[in-house]
Amino acid sequence: MMRAELPALPYALEALEPHYDATTVALHHGKHHLAYVNGLNAALDKLEAARAAGDFAAVKALSREVAFHGGGHLLHTLFWTNMKPGGGGEPGGRLAAAMERCFGSASAAVAQLRAAANAVEGSGWGVLAADPAGELVVLQVEKHQNQLLPGFSPILALDVWEHAYYLKYQNRRADWVDAFLAHLVNWEDVERRFTALGR
Numbered sequence: 294m295m296r297a298e299l300p301a302l303p304y305a306l307e308a309l310e311p312h313y314d315a316t317t318v319a320l321h322h323g324k325h326h327l328a329y330v331n332g333l334n335a336a337l338d339k340l341e342a343a344r345a346a347g348d349f350a351a352v353k354a355l356s357r358e359v360a361f362h363g364g365g366h367l368l369h370t371l372f373w374t375n376m377k378p379g380g381g382g383e384p385g386g387r388l389a390a391a392m393e394r395c396f397g398s399a400s401a402a403v404a405q406l407r408a409a410a411n412a413v414e415g416s417g418w419g420v421l422a423a424d425p426a427g428e429l430v431v432l433q434v435e436k437h438q439n440q441l442l443p444g445f446s447p448i449l450a451l452d453v454w455e456h457a458y459y460l461k462y463q464n465r466r467a468d469w470v471d472a473f474l475a476h477l478v479n480w481e482d483v484e485r486r487f488t489a490l491g492r
């Protein structure tokens with residue numbers, strides 16, 4: 294049976310300073326992300342019990358729990374690996390070539406991602422994803438599970454929930470988005486994920 298686990302961070306809590314403070318990273322990973330892992334596992338346990346009892350009265354609510362907490366777990370897992378100390382710079386290689394093909398230029402792709410992240414209504418994510426044919430799109434995900442498309446694989450996830458940035462950036466979401474893109478994003482990881490799709 295599927296079980297979720299909190300992945301270890303690929304760097305120290307303070308490694309992304311000063312652009313992403315250690316306190317926010319510690320809370321974000323150790324409390325918020327963990328809550329999605331636990332929420333997903335709790336829903337899966339309840340579904341297992343429902344199957345054993347042959348009682349699916351709660352299947353609608355539990356399916357929503359799986360989508361919300363599962364989406365939160367998977368997008369956060371992507372988010373952590375999409376950052377590195379000394380990140381930023383420009384996308385390269387196959388990723389940049391695909392961005393030029395799909396958006397006109399790499400800078401246009403990044404500009405659309407920035408705008409989508411800044412314009413999320415409420416809590417959500419700016420996401421770069423590849424469709425089944427390997428074409429890139431920017432998705433604007435609300436909460437953790439809405440406005441994703443079946444068959445589209447996220448390769449970059451930028452968290453714009455307030456818990457992701459409020460301690461350091463307060464209400465200035467755009468400053469957090471700018472810091473992520475200028476100093477944190479690990480384009481090599483994004484390109485590696487794109488290549489690994491084999492599309």
Ligand code: MN
Nearest residue numbers: 325452454457
């Ligand atoms: Mn988050």
